[in-house]
Amino acid sequence: MPPRTPEAQAFFHAVYAAVQEIPEGKVTTYGHIAKLIGTPQRPRQVGTALKHLPADTSLRYHHDNVPWQRVINGKGIISPRSQPEGARNQAASLQAEGVVVTTGALGELMVDFAEFGWFPRLLPSDEEAGVVPDDSNDDEESG
């Protein structure tokens, strides 16, 4: 079942399309997807969209063509759901494509952003604002 309103449906589709751009073997965050699609204040709804990703392969976006497993939270942890199995399943999917998942002391399933993170520096909002990439960066994402 698709979402009720056309706006919500468009948002869901934007999320799915953005998630499809995450390269195999890489991960990004809910918040980053939200930024990429121009709604930086809606990371939570990105999670909602992925939660309701259809299994029906006859639809445009579904479980098999949207790499939902490549989206984790900003702390580098595979978000625990009401069902712990969901996170375990996500970890297995990531490991199957070469992502190293480590288990913390409390059972958190973690991924190292320094090695597996995908965070394109040029966002759609940057293009609209005419921002150009700057090579005199002050960040240090690599490790």
Next chain:
DNA sequence: AGGGTGACGGAGT
């Protein structure tokens, strides 16, 4: 039709 929940993240304490 109204209120609670939650695959998040940022600000404040």
Next chain:
DNA sequence: AACTCCGCCACCC
């Protein structure tokens, strides 16, 4: 650095 609050809004009672 850990914890609480709060904005966000689609889904599910």
